[in-house]
Amino acid sequence: MTQSPATPLPPPEERRRLREAGALTQAQVAARVGVTRGTVRGWESGRTSPRGRKREAYAKLLAECAAPADRKLPAEREVTEHQTAHQAAHQAERQTEHETEHQEEQPPLGPEPVVSPAILTPAQAFDALYAFCAPALVRQTYLLTGRRELARESVERAFQLAWQRWPEVAVDPDPAGWVRASAYEYALSPWHRFRPRYRHPEPPPADAGDRALMDVLLTLPPPYRRTLVLYDGVGLDLPETAAETEASTRAAANRLLHAREAVAERLPELSDPAELHRRLAELASAQRLGAAESPEVRGVGERRAHFWTRAAIAFTVALIGTTALTVWTAPTRYEPPVAPGADIRGVPPRVAPGPLSQAEAELRAKLRKETVSGPVRLVPQAG
Template identity: 50%
Template sequence: MTQSTTGTPTSPPLPSPKERRRLREAKSLSEAQVAAAVGVTRATVRAWETGRTSPRGRKREVYARLIGTGGTRPASHPSPVKPATPNNPPRAVGSDVMDPTEPGTTTAPEPAEATPTRPAETVATGTAAVGTAVAGTAETAAVETVATGTAETATVATVATGTAETAETAETEAAGETDAAAEADAAEGAEGAERARPSPAEAFDALYRHAAPALYRQTYLLTGRRALSREAVGKAFELAWQRWPEVAVDRDPVGWVRAAAYEHAMSPWHRLRREHRHPDPPPEAPGPRALLDALLALPPSYRRTLLLHDGVGLGLPETAAETEASTPAAAGRLMTARASVAEQLPELAEPSAPAGQSALLHEHLGALALAQPAASLPVPDLIRTGCERKAQLWTRAAIAFTVLLIGLTLITLATAPTRYETPQSPPQRVEGVPPLGGPQKLTPLDKKLQKKLGGELVRGPGRLVPRAG
């Protein structure tokens, strides 16, 4: 980030935007508290700490006093740059590639035909704050000179007339002109930065060229499988392009993609796939082969912790956060992994101090990683187009499934009966039931005899009628 240096000679110097935020957080001040003290909004304070704008005039002095840089200029410590030699190739700033020549660094040689890339933070955020200082240099200097001259004129008039009210009025007008000029300068700088801001596709392509080769080599050290490493890197960047608004504002976009690649590469489900059941042939040299065998013999969590701390060069808290473990647990895994690797590689057990052992491991891991070619990785255009094509395919499949489900629901509603009718049981033949009892059916002869007897007179003695005695 480049900040503007167009302030007046009496304006207090300000550190870099990252340093401003660190100083504010060190004093336990929130953005809302700083905004209320300076008299601006939280968005303005956030713009100051991201490098889009810079405070001017009275607000600059108040802001400098709040963060504790009112009268001091932070000393810059430029990092030493080594001359480019065959043993020390040029490195890209902010690269995540492991360099075996320097322990603790996370840089690697760029390909000869690759285009220059931006730092990872600039690539991820997609901002171009450099244009802020260039856009309003002359106008800001002229405006602040006029404002300073106005304030001095007001002071002379106050001394001549001895009137305090005139001085206060003049100072208020001068401060108002300065604030208005600063706001206009900030608006012009923001417009210039907006015009110079790269597109999402350009930022993604730069991030891919910057981090993909290193991630391929790191995932190879985790898995020992080149095809799986290429697949993990491709899947991680496809996921990053799908969630680019989230990745673009992340503080560590390379770490975001690295975590996704590690998770995919170390998934236990790959053991069920025939092409990933067995690792690739190890290197022919005995030293790299022994180191790779020692790494693959470690449990996945221990292997990942050792690679992040001693290979990539992350600190112990960052390693614990990326492996989703506590700091003591990450330290225990790291010590156990170092001891296990040192048993198979006696030269790693020579340094007695943990720092020396970590530096030696970093050198060996870097040499083993850089020995793997990364020329077979696809270009970023294929990653983006493939991701977009898959997203379109899934979207169309979801729409088709939804339409099919709605159609089946409508057909069911149209053909379903409105009321429930109990179905009739099918008839069955019943056997073993006894015949009906009682009088039998009269035959024609019986009916004839019955009619004859009914028509004849009764003959015989009269019936005896009983009497009550």
């Protein structure tokens, strides 16, 4: 009995890139292939590998995401997802739960190729994450702020912070989401309005339609604008959007509805979510935005970390020195304070001395004579 060759799949790190390039979430991929979201997460991390019909469906889906011309609008993708999920449900009914889990989770056997993820250094892993996320993240941040320089600065600051905390970011289930949340927080900080370089608006987009859409986005409150960009721009589902904006699912849904209503009130042609998604992508892609090179971002992050570390050490040393000086010069016993002066009544006024009388003059001369040169000494006698 001969075994048919397995359908080739890209490396695990490439699978996630293709999924996000096709604007699909893990839940959407799981629905189309007919598995759980955790299984898709395992496929993308390289812990497990699909087998059988699910491997073929997964490979076909990644091939569709790899071709830009074959990308569908969100509305068409939703219809296809429902159809594929319906077919997958019928196939799953013919298998037992034990067989399905065994087929999905066990490692491939026989001649099936096993692609193990390459061991990367921290710098290489950071550079890969930066090359994958930075270009799209700069365009997304531009939709939040309407400022090109601020968008680039926000993304670079987010990646510098990620490099400083790389042990934490490297083990995060969603490093791209961690960096995106940091970039959004920095971009929407209200302190930028006090910076001199951001007091004047930047030139608006050249196209009239893009200019109108950007004006509408900037009139939205920052939480509404962020929710709209995450859901209709990035393509996150509602629970993920709520988690990233630190809100409940109901609050995120209300923000999204109000933001869509505000956009549709000013631009009625964008009342359709699919059309709004397309126009947001066009608005972000029309701007010439780019971030610095990855080694430069890492270098700036390291220099900033060294600066703040040295500043913290210097402050600590100064604090210790001040404390030691205070302890050294502080008194060791209680010294009562000097009471303030007070006026004393009843004392006669002090007068200048007057001339001596005849008797006082004779007595002074006698004392001087006998005390200095005379043999007789004045000795007090008992009375």
